[in-house]
Amino acid sequence: xxxxxxxxxxxxxxxxxxxxxxxxxxxxxxxxxxxIFGFLGANGAGKTTAMKxxxxxxxxxxxxxxxxxxxxxxxxxxxxQNIGYMSQRFSLYEDLxxxxxxxxxxxxxxxxxxxxKERTEYFLNKLELSHVANKILKEIPLGWKQKLAFSVAVLHxxxxxxxxxxxxxxxxxxxxxxxxxxxxxxxxxxxxxxxTHYMDEAEYCERVCxxxxxxIEAMDTPSALKNKYEVTSMNEVFxxxxxxxxxxx
Amino acid sequence: xxxxxxxxxxxxxxxESVKALTEVSVSIEKGELFGFIGPDGAGKTTLFRxxxxxLNPDSGFATVEGFNTITDYKSIRKIVGYMPGKFSLYQxxxxxENLKFFASIYKTTIEENYHLVSDIYRHIEPFKHRKAGxxxxxxxxxxxxxxxxxHxxxxxxxxxxxxxxxxxSRMEFWEMLKxxxxxxxxxxxxxPYMDEAALCDRVALMQKGHFMTINTPQAIxxxxxxxxxxxxxxxxxxxxxDLQSIPSTEDVYRFGDVVHFLNNETGFDMNVIYRVLKQKGxxxxxxxxxxxxxxxxxxxxxxxxxxFNAVMQ
Numbered sequence: 001x002x003x004x005x006x007x008x009x010x011x012x013x014x015x016x017x018x019x020x021x022x023x024x025x026x027x028x029x030x031x032x033x034x035x036i037f038g039f040l041g042a043n044g045a046g047k048t049t050a051m052k053x054x055x056x057x058x059x060x061x062x063x064x065x066x067x068x069x070x071x072x073x074x075x076x077x078x079x080x081q082n083i084g085y086m087s088q089r090f091s092l093y094e095d096l097x098x099x100x101x102x103x104x105x106x107x108x109x110x111x112x113x114x115x116x117k118e119r120t121e122y123f124l125n126k127l128e129l130s131h132v133a134n135k136i137l138k139e140i141p142l143g144w145k146q147k148l149a150f151s152v153a154v155l156h157x158x159x160x161x162x163x164x165x166x167x168x169x170x171x172x173x174x175x176x177x178x179x180x181x182x183x184x185x186x187x188x189x190x191x192x193x194x195x196t197h198y199m200d201e202a203e204y205c206e207r208v209c210x211x212x213x214x215x216i217e218a219m220d221t222p223s224a225l226k227n228k229y230e231v232t233s234m235n236e237v238f239x240x241x242x243x244x245x246x247x248x249x
Numbered sequence: 250x251x252x253x254x255x256x257x258x259x260x261x262x263x264x265e266s267v268k269a270l271t272e273v274s275v276s277i278e279k280g281e282l283f284g285f286i287g288p289d290g291a292g293k294t295t296l297f298r299x300x301x302x303x304l305n306p307d308s309g310f311a312t313v314e315g316f317n318t319i320t321d322y323k324s325i326r327k328i329v330g331y332m333p334g335k336f337s338l339y340q341x342x343x344x345x346e347n348l349k350f351f352a353s354i355y356k357t358t359i360e361e362n363y364h365l366v367s368d369i370y371r372h373i374e375p376f377k378h379r380k381a382g383x384x385x386x387x388x389x390x391x392x393x394x395x396x397x398x399x400h401x402x403x404x405x406x407x408x409x410x411x412x413x414x415x416x417x418s419r420m421e422f423w424e425m426l427k428x429x430x431x432x433x434x435x436x437x438x439x440x441p442y443m444d445e446a447a448l449c450d451r452v453a454l455m456q457k458g459h460f461m462t463i464n465t466p467q468a469i470x471x472x473x474x475x476x477x478x479x480x481x482x483x484x485x486x487x488x489x490x491d492l493q494s495i496p497s498t499e500d501v502y503r504f505g506d507v508v509h510f511l512n513n514e515t516g517f518d519m520n521v522i523y524r525v526l527k528q529k530g531x532x533x534x535x536x537x538x539x540x541x542x543x544x545x546x547x548x549x550x551x552x553x554x555x556x557f558n559a560v561m562q
Contacts, residue, residue, distance in 0.1 A: 042415040043386040088413075142289045168413060169441045171288035171456065172548050176502050183486065197415055198442075200505040222506060233505060235416060242417040 005032040014063035023049040025214040036192045041211030042242045068159040084153035087164035091149030094138040109156035123151035143174035163194040199235035254279040254435040259309035269295040271458045285439040286446045287455030293439035297408045301331040330397035334408040340382030355400030366395040387418045407438040443544035461550040473541035479507035482531040491529045
């Protein structure tokens with residue numbers, strides 16, 4: 001199913017050093033159009049650094065890296081126009097209304113007033129949240145905010161959306177609704193690059209990559225990884241790989 | 250009465266229009282490892298702030314080791330250790346300076362209570378001259394726990410100590426808590442991770458300022474009112490919709506690499522699942538009855554509460 005789709009992320013020999021410290025040690029991988037790609041690893045394994053590089057926020061030390069067809073050294077503005085981003089910590093402006101957040105991000109991504117209006121209505125209807133359109137963000141529940149933040153991140157129909165622990169602290173029902181939104185976006189051809197500490201969510205990814213100490217320790221479909229390590233859950237795969245390295249420096 | 254370590258009696262707390270806690274009550278035994286399980290916004294932090302005497306309830310009362318949180322707050326502060334959800338140590342002080350500081354404000358020394366923190370502190374001791382702000386997430390967590398323990402508290406309040414922490418570090422953290430419990434410390438811990446509930450003696454499942462249920466993890470699982478079937482097929486994405494067509498279906502949702510199918514018909518025959526799925530063109534169908542988890546119970550409780558609220562409105 002994935003084989004005929006073009007690559008939207010191509011990473012060859014990505015290295016990122018901070019002084020003597022090697023945060024990303026020769027990473028090589030591709031992510032395909034419409035793929036849900038889980039990016040896992042222990043705290044400090046180098047996930048955030050790699051994600052920053054892929055978003056065009058930080059230059060790598062070396063390596064050939066293309067995101068949405070653009071290179072991460074010279075075409076970072078092009079990259080930013082073609083991606084969406086959301087995280088648990090930073091998502092929307094708390095002092096703006098729901099509608100104003102849509103307008104603000106739509107404007108940043110260069111959508112016309114008409115497009116913004118249409119897309120806003122489309123998402124609010126879909127989420128059944130039209131009644132909070134004029135509410136200030138800080139007045140609405142976290143679960144709703146996270147769903148709105150995801151909608152805003154894909155408002156401009158980016159090629160790739162980066163999700164950094166999008167479901168942290170969210171209740172189990174909302175967490176599953178959030179993943180339904182992820183599947184829908186992927187079905188529309190948007191590539192989803194997601195990090196999470198919930199190992200059941202790793203099972204929902206098409207492929208996962210597990211980083212340990214700056215290196216890619218494993219990368220495959222969840223079922224192939226479970227077969228390989230002869231375990232029944234991704235949690236066990238993760239613990240097997242990450243625990244060996246867990247003596248912190 | 251003396252057996253109780255922490256008591257909450259009809260405690261309510263609101264911030265302007267938001268009800269953070271609504272008439273919550275619980276008694277926690279001495280030496281118990283008690284978990285408050287719930288998502289952001291459940292009221293966990295408010296509860297810890299009340300117990301650690303940083304916030305007064307609007308109504309109801311709370312006691313810690315027999316001391317009232319309003320009238321006896323000074324006594325409580327001497328005997329509790331509090332690790333807030335947000336890293337709150339001095340970033341510009343070194344690891345050792347932070348620990349010394351906390352020891353000295355409680356009029357003790359690192360040496361006097363070293364045995365209590367040694368298991369945790371020895372992991373970070375090699376970096377004792379590093380500034381706290383420069384530590385990794387896992388090391389900050391260990392330092393914060395050491396600082397909360399250095400005055401030998403009788404009760405420990407840990408507000409989301411494992412949030413944002415990877416699965417391996419979370420496991421190690423819980424191993425540390427188990428060791429502390431053996432030393433007789435009462436531990437109250439909050440977490441949004443449902444799987445951590447199983448590691449507590451008892452838990453309160455919390456949502457929107459209410460305790461939905463309070464019990465041992467095993468009892469919560471035993472009380473689950475229906476059977477759960479874990480279902481797999483070659484078309485996982487269609488399973489959710491196709492299973493809904495079975496009569497008396499209570500709920501269908503993804504659960505890791507299977508779909509959980511809940512049916513409330515007594516004596517439900519799981520061959521029905523095979524038959525319906527085959528009809529709808531599924532292959533490689535696997536159905537097993539599975540044990541409910543705390544997460545299943547949490548979701549069922551949430552739906553009951555939402556239904557109740559909808560009816561009340």
